Amino acid sequence: MxxxxxxxxxxxxxxxxxxxxxxxxxxxxxxxxxxxxxxxxxxxxxxxxxxxxxxxxxxxxxxxxxxxxxxxxxxxxxxxxxxxxxxxxxxxxxxxxxxxxxxxxxxxxxxxxxxxxxxxxxxxxxxxxxxxxAAPTGQPAIALISGTGSSALARSANGADTLLGGWGYLVGDDGSGLGLGRAAFRWAAQQIDAARADEPPCDPLCQAVLAYAGAADAGGLKGSLYSAPSPRSWLAGLAPVVIRLAEAGDRSASSVVDEGADALADLVLTAAGRVAEPDQPRPRVLLAGGLLERSAYYRRLVAARLERCGWTAGRLTLAPxxxxxxxxxxxxxxxx
Structure with missing residues (x-):
């Protein structure tokens, strides 16, 4: 890949x-x-x-x-x-x-x-x-966005656009910075709840979330998130921490990041179903948004999933x- x-x-x-x-x-x-x-x-x-x-x-x-x-x-x-x-x-x-x-x-x-x-x-x-x-006219194409939120824009060969995803933080944004941060926060919350009072959680992902929040316990973690000027941005800012931990081999962080990459690949597959033409190559996919732009590791995970679904490397590029x-x-x- x-x-x-x-x-x-x-x-x-x-x-x-x-x-x-x-x-x-x-x-x-x-x-x-x-x-x-x-x-x-x-x-x-x-x-x-x-x-x-x-x-x-x-x-x-x-x-x-x-x-x-x-x-x-x-x-x-x-x-x-x-x-x-x-x-x-x-x-x-x-x-x-x-x-x-x-x-x-x-x-x-x-x-x-x-x-x-x-x-x-x-x-x-x-x-x-x-x-x-800048996409070539007359050809289907898909822009996959993963930044604070996530969405995809699918363009058919006749130029008609369809927006998919983008459902927002309450019900969507899977695979986005907010989505990864939300999943990591949820994992940390579960670990804290399950830990004994005299044995604080030692899971690396949980410790990384606490360190990001500058917190030592559940109260501090909740306060850091819910008192932030923008809790959504707070969660999205956690995503690079999770990705770095996953890239270093941590299993819990890898599970969170893998689920995010799966969600983005599924979004592309749904978009392709709207614009792909019979007996033609897979639509070109342009990867965009701060999370995909800044993390080569996360891009590779998404690209690997798409290549397993029939895309070739030449059909996957970074967006302008x-x-x-x-x-x-x-x-x-x-x-x-």
């Missing part, structure tokens, strides 16, 4: 060629907003059709379902102002914000962006939309940077 390779226009490449439409000298803003942070990029279309990054900035979380609308728009504005370096509006801005998959939420976010004077034309899209911005993908969508907005 090979490591999924970056898409040719993935994050790290300083420029991305604009497909189809060219808008010379246009300055656009692309915004990627999630449950943990918000990233904005100011980009310019050069005469050769390349979309070049002029500035980037980050701010706090902007999922309105997690932080509220006032905090969400404040984070987006702060990131955009930081990326642009001045108050002059861009020609267009496209923001992909977690929690804005439904049309009413997208319209509200777009109106707030316009009111903030960030760009002459503003649009909000589902947080998965920019991940397929989401904020840059929004820049591509902003250029297309200008051409409409």
């Amino acid at each position: 090979s490591e999924p390779q970056p898409d040719p226009s993935a994050a790290g490449d300083p420029s991305t060629r604009v497909p189809a439409a060219r808008v010379p000298a246009a300055r656009v803003l692309g915004v990627d907003g999630g449950g943990t942070k918000t990233v904005a990029r100011l980009l310019e279309v050069g005469p050769d059709g390349r979309l070049c990054v002029l500035g980037s900035a980050a701010a706090a979380a902007s999922n309105p379902n997690s932080v509220g609308w006032d905090s969400a728009i404040a984070a987006v504005v702060q990131a955009c102002r930081g990326a642009s370096g001045d108050s002059s509006p861009a020609d267009a801005a496209v923001a992909a914000i977690a929690g804005c998959a439904a049309e009413p939420a997208r319209s509200r976010m777009a109106d707030l962006l316009s009111s903030a004077g960030l760009a002459r034309r503003c649009e909000a899209v589902a947080d998965a939309a920019p991940l397929l911005a 940077d989401a904020a840059t993908g929004c820049g591509l969508l902003a250029v297309r907005l200008l051409s409409r």
Whole structure:
């Protein structure tokens, strides 16, 4: 099983060629907003059709379902102002914000962006939309996202998009940072409940959770989670700790991480069932979201499961940077 390779226009490449439409000298803003942070990029279309990054900035979380609308728009504005370096509006801005998959939420976010004077034309899209911005037209593709939450965007050969997963922390987000952190916390809680009073739990995963929380007992652990400004972000922040422990060979952590990888692979299989065409190769899968982007170990686990289901290594790649993908969508907005 090979490591999924970056898409040719993935994050790290300083420029991305604009497909189809060219808008010379246009300055656009692309915004990627999630449950943990918000990233904005100011980009310019050069005469050769390349979309070049002029500035980037980050701010706090902007999922309105997690932080509220006032905090969400404040984070987006702060990131955009930081990326642009001045108050002059861009020609267009496209923001992909977690929690804005439904049309009413997208319209509200777009109106707030316009009111903030960030760009002459503003649009909000589902947080998965920019991940397929550079995907070849006429071919089915799937963007798998695992960050604070998890979801998949499936695109059919005719260009129709279907969002799967993304059910949120109460009933979904399996395989995400929040999902891994939630499972590890639950494991630690079970170990603490089962331990004798004179023998604190010695399970490495339980000890790692307690150390992350800065707690010595059940009361401290509960207090650390439920007094956090964002319990969801607190749980998602635990995921890298669990992954590192799993990579080191701990059985309890490996069980949590394996279940997460299984959930993501199942989500891709469900998405493929919506867009795959008979007698054609498996749809291309683009892996995205902070958890998959930062952990090669977790990517390999997900990729191994998909390869066992018929995907080849060449059909599994890292997705382009989401904020840059929004820049591509902003250029297309200008051409409409």
